[in-house]
Amino acid sequence: MSEPSAPKPVKLIVSLISGDENIIASVAGKLSQVYGGIDFMSKLIRFNKTDYYEAELGKSLVRRFVTFEKLVE
Known part of the structure; x- marks a missing residue:
């Protein structure tokens, strides 16, 4: 059997969808x-x-996809 362990940090990928490009830019910021x-x-x-x-x-x-330098857990 496997033993549970903490997850490893992963790359965060976000998909932003809007009818307004300015909203996408603001949320990404x-x-x-x-x-x-x-x-x-x-x-x-x-x-x-x-x-x-x-x-x-x-x-x-x-839609715009955005990824971040910092990994998340």
Whole structure:
């Protein structure tokens, strides 16, 4: 049998979706204050393969992936 152990630190990957690019930039900045510097930020990607989030977030959504230098536990 295996023995439980503490998890190892891992890379935090965040997917931000909004109809407003400024909100994505603002949230990414606030997350970097908590999780450390951003070491990768994807280009803005049109999020148009589903209308699942339209009622809550509106139309013309974009997505951006962000990762951080500091690992999380």
